[in-house]
Structures are given as structure tokens and as C-alpha cells.
Amino acid sequence: MAKSENFQNQNPTLEEGLFGSLPKEKHCSGFDVLFYQGFWCPEIIVENVVSFQQHFQAHENDTILASFPKCGTTWLKALIFAVANRSKHPLIESPLLSANPHVLVPFLEFHIYRKPPLVNLQDVPSPRILSTHLPYSALPASIKTNSKCKLVYICRNPLDQFISYWHFASGMQSKSHYSVSLDEWSKKYCISGITPFGPFWDHMLGYWKASQEKPGQVMFLKYEDLKEDDVFYVKKLSEFLGVPFSTEEERDGMPEQISRLCSFENLKDLEVNKSGKIDQSPVDNKQYFRKAKVGDWSNYLSSSVAEALKKLMHDKLEGSGLTFKTS
Secondary structure (H helix, E strand, C coil): CCCHHCCCCCCCEEEEEHHHHEEECCCCCEEEEECCCCEEEEEEHHHHHHHHHHHHCCCCCCCCEECCCCCCCHHHHHHHHHHHHCCCHHHHHCCCHHHCCCHCCHHHHHHHCCCCCCHHHHHHHCCCCEEEEEHHHHHHHHHCEEECCCCCEEEEHHHHHHHHHHHHHHHHHHHHCCCCCCHHHHHHHHHHHCCCCCCCHHHHHHHHHHHHHHHCCEEEEEHHHHCCHHHHHHHHHHHHHHCCCCCCHCCCHHHHHHHCCHHHHHHHHHHHCCCCCCCCCEEEEHCCCCCCCCCHHHHHCCCHHHHHHHHHHHHHCCCCCCCCCCC
């Protein structure tokens, strides 16, 4: 592995000339996002994103977990890690019992391509399981065109995603000394799609279209489907990743055991996920585990905001074949 894969862009001219001219907004956590390459990129990681795009070289046996924020990323990381590593680690000794899923499946733009790198790619055992929130259009060419690596994408009913991210961001507002009401925020969200890695419609449609064009490389999952029958999708994941369960494993209930190990209730109750944080992250580990409920949006959104979001979903996704249940 070449050390250049962890290179960090430190060109002040690039930062001042390009980043300084990009449209900037605050998202609901109070931190700034820049409109870069057609999506709202958190300002604090835009240099990391450039380094990731320029230097990451995908391997054919890599698995890249892609997601829109607050769509079940933590859960899917645990599931993929457990499925892919079941021959290395008996489930009763799984690293998931003592490490947060985001440590075991690091983010490329948050954990690897940063200054200094939190995770060195040379230390990630093969086959590598890595993750990103970047839109499909912004992925490095080595992932999209020059490799046979697998992409697993998860998204969620945008109403639930909106509320889940609102709660997640609220935990950071005190650090940024920023406050905005839910109704105020919904207007900016609907008009410009202002949210990290959004607009949501471009993010979801990018991976949806890729999954239609390259079903052997891109697997598209919905959080609601995973919640409805996680064992079924654990089996589908194993097949997609090229490590299908054997007849003996199925008979012994391995898919069900993985489902239980990675369940929201089990992960939330583990000590490692109840306290601490990853390195210098502004996010406590416990913030990754809130409710995991389908339809929770109905407990928070006014009828006017809910209708505005539903209309937005209809208008942006119409004709694509991508739909979500909202009731």
C-alpha cells in the first residue's frame, strides 16, 4: 500500500482560491457546509474529500458502505462487518462487542483522509471494509469505474431521516452556539436541500441509478426493508459480498445470530457504545443510538412541514422508480 493514499492536501492556494469562493450555509448543527461539486459538504472535511478523491485506490475485494447520514449507517456497518468477518471472529468474541462500528468500518472522509489520519489504510486488514457519505457522483474514479469493489448503499424515508438528523445535530448545537427551530430549518431544507452531503434527492437517486445500471457492484438498501426482515437481508448481503452462508451455517442459525448481535438493542446496551467518543469527534458514541424507529417523524413534524416534505419527495423522485412509504 502506497503511503500516498493517506496524503493530505495542504495547498493554501487551493483552499483560498477554490473553497473561499464556494457558497456557504449553516446547517442545523450550526456548523458550515460548502456547496462543492453539487453537494453540501461540511466545511471541516472539504480538504479531506479532495484528498480522498485524488488519492484513494480501490482494491477489487474492497467493500464500500455508502449512505446518506442518519439512515442506518451504524447498524449496517455492524452487519457487514459481522457477515464478512464471521470466519475470523466467533460471534461470542466479535470485535463489535468492544469497539464502536465506526472504528471497525472507518469513514474515508472523516477518519482516513484527515490531518493527521485517524486510521492508516495500511493498517486496515484485507478485505477492507470502508465507508463514505459522499454522493455517488463525487466518488473517486477507482471506485466507480476502475475496480470491481462492492458498494452497499443504505437510505431511509426522508421524513424519518430529517428528524433523526435533527436530533443528532441538536446534540452539537451547544458546541457551535447556534439555535434554529424545526420549522425554520425545514424551509431551508426544502428549498435548497441544505444538509450535510445533500440534497437528499440527488444523493439517493445517484446510488439508485447506479444500482440499476450495475446491480452486481452496487446493492441498494432501504432502512425500512432492513427493519422489516433483517435476517433476509443478512443473507442477501452475504451473497452480494461473495461469502454466502453454507448449508451448515444456515442450519446452525448463523444469520439469526448475526442479526441478534447487531440489533439496535444489543449494540445500544454495550458499554463501548454508551460512553466515550472516537478520537476528537464532537459526537459521543451514544448519539449514534437514539430510537431506530420507523415512522418516528409523525411525533415531531407539524402537518404543514410533513406535507411540504412529502411533496418534495414526490416532485424530486417522481419517475425514478424509487419510492418510500410514509404511513
